Amino acid sequence: MKTRARGAAIVMAMAVVAMAALAATALMLSQSTWARRVELGIDHGQGRRVLEAGLDWSRALLYDDLRVSQVDHAGEPWAMQMPPVPVEGGRLLGRIEDQQARxxxxxxxxxxxxxxxxxxxxxxxxxxxxxxxxxxxxxxxxxxxxxxxxxxxxxxxxxxxxxxxxxxxxxxxxxxxxxxxxxxxxxxxxxxxxxxxxxxxxxxxxxxxxxxxxxxxxxxxxxxxxxxxxxxxxxxxxxxxxxxxxxxxxxxxxxxxxxxxVNSRYFLVTLSVELDGAQARGTALLVRDNAGWPGVVWRKVP
Ligand SMILES: [Ca+2]
Ligand SMILES: [Ca+2]
Missing domain, CATH: 1.10.40.60 (EpsJ-like)
Structure with missing residues (x-):
């Protein structure tokens, strides 16, 4: 029981970290100068970090959903178009699609x-x-x-x-x-x-x-x-x-x-980050098992 309680606490902490990661990345982006990015399009590392943070945010949403519902349907928060998250010079967009709808x-x-x-x-x-x-x-x-x-x-x-x-x-x-x-x-x-x-x-x-x-x-x-x-x-x-x-x-x-x-384990996350007209996209297939933090089956990030 003690181990399980500790496990739950770790998972909760991870969810909080995921939320914080997105905020922190947005902050980090807003503080950087972007001199190089202007010439090269989206800086590879920066774009990737925003996408990774977006992916963790999606996992947190799906983890949270499993705690509050036994069914999965289009009216739940994970199914909503994620509001664009502003980062300096651009924004992060994302959506989650139930793969067991197919x-x-x-x-x-x-x-x-x-x-x-x-x-x-x-x-x-x-x-x-x-x-x-x-x-x-x-x-x-x-x-x-x-x-x-x-x-x-x-x-x-x-x-x-x-x-x-x-x-x-x-x-x-x-x-x-x-x-x-x-x-x-x-x-x-x-x-x-x-x-x-x-x-x-x-x-x-x-x-x-x-x-x-x-x-x-x-x-x-x-x-x-x-x-x-x-x-x-x-x-x-x-x-x-x-x-x-x-x-x-x-x-x-x-x-x-x-x-x-009436519920699902597999979800596809599609993310795109737009910075000064340049765009980077990432997709990932997530699997959600009993009450656990969603796992990544595969991911494609630039
Ligand atoms: Ca649900
Ligand atoms: Ca064959």
């Missing part, structure tokens, strides 16, 4: 094999977005552990391309990898981007934040109009648990409750 493309493969239910879910999403259903099988083969094409493409296809490569046969780390998969041309990726993500392992879809398209894809037989109805309903009162959502489904429509959730 279909996790890595759900497609479980233990190295394509999961038929998740494959069907992605196929429904593709159809709803007016994209070829066959893209799901392409991705399935790209991700699954074996080298046998099952409706998609494996090494033989990828080796025959002008830039020969092999099928990855492992989960996606970044959505950008989709560019290498058969059929995922720029127009396809642009259309898909708001609806999909690439998270470690298998994740449930948060029905409190997911779009109508993603909900309609997740629930067989629901359809887009009924999904829009559910979204209107959650605008009045968010879904407090899985059964609360399942009980609102039309008669005859069934769903395994474990495929959905």
């Amino acid at each position: 279909f996790n493309l890595n759900n497609l493969v479980q233990d190295g094999k394509v999961d038929p239910d998740q494959l069907a879910c992605l196929q429904r999403l593709l159809v709803l977005l007016d994209l070829p259903e066959s893209l799901a099988a392409s991705l399935g083969d790209w991700l699954d552990a074996d080298g046998q094409a099952q409706g998609g493409a494996e090494d033989a296809f990828y080796l025959a391309q002008s830039s020969p490569t092999l099928a990855a046969n492992r989960p996606l780390i970044d959505l950008a990898e989709l560019a290498r998969v058969r059929g995922f041309d720029p127009a396809v990726r642009e259309r898909l981007r708001p609806f999909v993500t690439a998270l470690p392992g298998t994740t449930a879809i948060n029905v409190n934040t997911a779009s109508a398209e993603v909900i309609a894809a997740r629930v067989p037989g629901l359809g887009l109009e009924a999904a829009r109805g559910l979204i209107a309903a959650r605008g009045q009162a968010v879904f407090l648990d899985r059964t609360g959502f399942v009980s609102r489904l039309p008669e005859g429509v069934r769903l395994a409750p474990e495929l959905i959730s």
Whole structure:
């Protein structure tokens, strides 16, 4: 108990430090002369420090949210556009997006094999977005552990391309990898981007934040109009648990409750710092586990 209490105190202290870090960085920036920055654009180190402070601030927001709520929805503070934080000569902007509002493309493969239910879910999403259903099988083969094409493409296809490569046969780390998969041309990726993500392992879809398209894809037989109805309903009162959502489904429509959730673990933070017209951007994928300080899965900072 003593250790746990001390752990909680440390985490609390870290949250305070994160808030203070942002304020301190803003102060530090306002006190510097910026002689070099004017010539070179944003000073690499300074821009990076502002982004890091913004990232810690985002983590503090998500940590705080977990202490006060068991559900995650668009009306919570983390989901609001962060007010621009002024720094001398510019500002820091940021936003946090729930990644479980989207279909996790890595759900497609479980233990190295394509999961038929998740494959069907992605196929429904593709159809709803007016994209070829066959893209799901392409991705399935790209991700699954074996080298046998099952409706998609494996090494033989990828080796025959002008830039020969092999099928990855492992989960996606970044959505950008989709560019290498058969059929995922720029127009396809642009259309898909708001609806999909690439998270470690298998994740449930948060029905409190997911779009109508993603909900309609997740629930067989629901359809887009009924999904829009559910979204209107959650605008009045968010879904407090899985059964609360399942009980609102039309008669005859069934769903395994474990495929959905009313809260989320994965969040994408996008930050940009603007200083005298120059801009630096940073993104990070955060994971939030039971009552702990959110961890960084990956980050991209200049
Ligand atoms: Ca919450
Ligand atoms: Ca494969």
